[in-house]
Amino acid sequence: MAEIRNFSIIAHIDHGKSTLADRMLEQTKTVEARLMKEQVLDSMELERERGITIKMQPARMVYRRPASSSASLRPSPASVTVSEHTSPSSDSSRLAAQAPDTGKQTNEYILNLIDTPGHIDFSYEVSRALNAVEGVLLLVDSTQGVQAQTLTTLQMAKDHGLTIIPVLSKIDVPHARIKEVGDEIINLLGCSREDIMLASGKTGQGVPELLEAICERVPPPSNKPTDTYRGLIFDFEYSNHRGIIVYQRVVDGFVKKGDALEFAASGKKFTALEVGILAPQEVPVASLGSGEIGYIVTGIKEPGVAGVGDTLRPEKSSAEPLPGYQEAPPVVWSSVFPASQDDFTMLRQALDRLRLSDSSLSYEEESSGILGRGFRCGFLGMLHMEIVTERLRREFDIEIIITAPSISYEITWPDGKVEEIYAATRFPNHGDRVEVREPWILGQIILPGDYMGNIMTLLYEHEGSVIDTKIFGDGRTLLAIEMPLRELMRGFFDKLKNTSSGYASLSYEIAEMRPASVTRMDIFVAEELIPAFSRVVGVIHAETEAKAVTEKLYQTLPRQQFATKIQAMVMGKLTATKKLSALRKDVTAKLYGGDITRKMKLRENQKRGKKKMLERGTGNVHIPPEVFMKMMRNEE
Numbered sequence: 028m029a030e031i032r033n034f035s036i037i038a039h040i041d042h043g044k045s046t047l048a049d050r051m052l053e054q055t056k057t058v059e060a061r062l063m064k065e066q067v068l069d070s071m072e073l074e075r076e077r078g079i080t081i082k083m084q085p086a087r088m089v090y091r092r093p094a095s096s097s098a099s100l101r102p103s104p105a106s107v108t109v110s111e112h113t114s115p116s117s118d119s120s121r122l123a124a125q126a127p128d129t130g131k132q133t134n135e136y137i138l139n140l141i142d143t144p145g146h147i148d149f150s151y152e153v154s155r156a157l158n159a160v161e162g163v164l165l166l167v168d169s170t171q172g173v174q175a176q177t178l179t180t181l182q183m184a185k186d187h188g189l190t191i192i193p194v195l196s197k198i199d200v201p202h203a204r205i206k207e208v209g210d211e212i213i214n215l216l217g218c219s220r221e222d223i224m225l226a227s228g229k230t231g232q233g234v235p236e237l238l239e240a241i242c243e244r245v246p247p248p249s250n251k252p253t254d255t256y257r258g259l260i261f262d263f264e265y266s267n268h269r270g271i272i273v274y275q276r277v278v279d280g281f282v283k284k285g286d287a288l289e290f291a292a293s294g295k296k297f298t299a300l301e302v303g304i305l306a307p308q309e310v311p312v313a314s315l316g317s318g319e320i321g322y323i324v325t326g327i328k329e330p331g332v333a334g335v336g337d338t339l340r341p342e343k344s345s346a347e348p349l350p351g352y353q354e355a356p357p358v359v360w361s362s363v364f365p366a367s368q369d370d371f372t373m374l375r376q377a378l379d380r381l382r383l384s385d386s387s388l389s390y391e392e393e394s395s396g397i398l399g400r401g402f403r404c405g406f407l408g409m410l411h412m413e414i415v416t417e418r419l420r421r422e423f424d425i426e427i428i429i430t431a432p433s434i435s436y437e438i439t440w441p442d443g444k445v446e447e448i449y450a451a452t453r454f455p456n457h458g459d460r461v462e463v464r465e466p467w468i469l470g471q472i473i474l475p476g477d478y479m480g481n482i483m484t485l486l487y488e489h490e491g492s493v494i495d496t497k498i499f500g501d502g503r504t505l506l507a508i509e510m511p512l513r514e515l516m517r518g519f520f521d522k523l524k525n526t527s528s529g530y531a532s533l534s535y536e537i538a539e540m541r542p543a544s545v546t547r548m549d550i551f552v553a554e555e556l557i558p559a560f561s562r563v564v565g566v567i568h569a570e571t572e573a574k575a576v577t578e579k580l581y582q583t584l585p586r587q588q589f590a591t592k593i594q595a596m597v598m599g600k601l602t603a604t605k606k607l608s609a610l611r612k613d614v615t616a617k618l619y620g621g622d623i624t625r626k627m628k629l630r631e632n633q634k635r636g637k638k639k640m641l642e643r644g645t646g647n648v649h650i651p652p653e654v655f656m657k658m659m660r661n662e663e
């Protein structure tokens with residue numbers, strides 16, 4: 028039996044996780060050369076377009092250690108271990124003791140890698156991946172140094188008690204600062220310089236040593252092959268033909284094709300139609316044993332019977348369910364409506380399917396007078412919201428209308444009733460005597476000293492303040508900050524990047540609720556209230572926001588048959604007005620623009636007898652779905 032090592036790659040966004048994974052897949056000959064492409068594990072269309080990882084991706088590699096390394100095991104440098112229950116030194120001594128007896132067999136290692144996303148909106152993916160592994164490669168870009176998400180992901184790995192192998196990445200870059208960034212890592216982990224691995228995902232340099240370090244330092248999974256099978260579900264996929272495909276880590280026993288299984292939480296039963304490994308594509312195998320990571324085809328077509336963190340076990344067995352995952356509470360909400368009410372059922376199906384591969388998405392049905400039936404959706408951040416709405420359009424071909432995003436507010440009405448409100452349209456009107464509370468965040472910003480002035484101004488503009496400052500070494504500063512979540516969502520992240528030439532990084536967590544000075548802003552087009560554009564704004568920003576929104580809508584809205592007023596109303600007053608002139612007939616085609624495939628799709632939709640969106644309820648104004656999409660986004 029081969030030795031197994033399960034590990035995950037974690038880091039700040041763009042520090043080279045997926046590229047380093049490429050080189051590992053290549054050097055272990057897991058992916059054929061002709062199929063190799065950059066960031067091969069980023070298989071989703073949106074991941075490739077944006078150059079970021081959105082979903083975690085497991086990949087199994089078979090690694091043959093060079094004869095010399097298993098025969099005469101170098102004493103491995105003490106790896107950085109935080110856990111009490113996993114001890115890498117005892118592991119390497121165990122290996123050293125075993126190697127001479129088992130000879131060839133220990134030469135072959137199965138390495139299960141899980142690549143993770145770096146963007147903070149997708150950190151739920153990271154936390155789930157970490158439940159399925161014993162160790163991590165913590166990458167730090169040697170040109171950038173430790174960044175905010177390095178700290179957050181490191182903390183997650185520590186909380187899971189995992190073995191941590193620090194890796195300096197991108198060492199091929201001429202201006203790599205290996206010594207300085209190495210110092211930062213030593214400071215952070217309390218490790219020694221020899222513990223830090225050096226690697227380049229571009230040239231592949233350092234990858235052989237890294238593969239060796241994984242075998243030596245990451246402990247093998249504890250082996251309980253004789254116990255009753257239990258599998259920890261960490262992800263799903265959905266296939267039209269084969270139904271739900273479960274990604275699971277075998278914790279105890281083994282599982283094979285034909286086994287009668289059940290989901291512990293829902294009790295749903297099924298037969299394992301196929302069992303296999305992810306290499307990274309699905310490859311069927313006879314069975315998966317304790318410690319292995321792989322997939323099981325269930326054939327189940329109805330969603331909702333399975334959730335991540337649930338346990339798979341043999342039907343009618345009394346095996347205890349494994350401790351599951353904590354749910355990821357949404358940070359921002361928005362309502363999604365089908366542009367045509369005929370598509371309501373399709374939208375529900377699409378959300379059900381999406382949720383299988385994105386367990387952090389939450390939604391519930393709601394209905395609004397004008398927009399009809401739709402769903403109130405909860406997202407982990409603005410990027411998450413953008414990705415989900417984009418996937419609805421692309422993967423399911425549904426035109427949607429999306430309302431302006433909102434965080435949750437806690438309202439205390441005059442009669443003492445407390446209510447949580449997630450939608451601007453439900454927010455009390457001006458004049459209602461209510462108390463409002465809102466969530467604040469605690470954040471960490473790492474920035475080069477030169478940008479301190481800019482950042483302080485930006486923080487001030489977003490009602491934030493610095494609660495602690497630490498010198499970070501190498502001329503950088505770590506700021507502990509607090510700020511209303513509402514202000515963070517008002518494009519703070521992008522502005523932080525712009526104002527620091529991309530050097531500042533941010534991580535945050537939701538903290539306490541505090542009294543808020545906010546008000547509702549309503550938008551009128553042709554003197555008609557468009558509820559999807561209503562939002563809650565800070566009183567001190569109300570006027571600026573009113574101007575910004577009317578201006579953006581003025582730039583985005585196609586001209587109508589008649590001159591159209593765009594107005595923002597705040598605290599009972601019209602605060603900003605723009606006037607869109609009437610459409611001249613001869614320029615229709617140009618005005619509507621858009622690429623040809625989009626137009627063809629639209630025509631097809633019309634052929635299928637779909638109604639033009641939003642004509643009902645809004646009188647004469649025609650607002651195409653793209654406008655709602657653009658208004659949802661933060662960028663100006």
Ligand SMILES: Nc1nc2c(ncn2[C@@H]2O[C@H](COP(=O)(O)OP(=O)(O)OP(=O)(O)O)[C@@H](O)[C@H]2O)c(=O)[nH]1
Binds near residue numbers: 226
């Ligand atoms: N020169 C050089 N560039 C690299 C190296 N590794 C990655 N890059 C580049 O850095 C960028 C980000 O690389 P990715 O591998 O996508 O980074 P990531 O950590 O997976 O990013 P996320 O998954 O979005 O967090 C890409 O433009 C890569 O080409 C390296 O070793 N050397």
Ligand SMILES: [Mg+2]
Binds near residue numbers: 044046143145
């Ligand atoms: Mg990546």
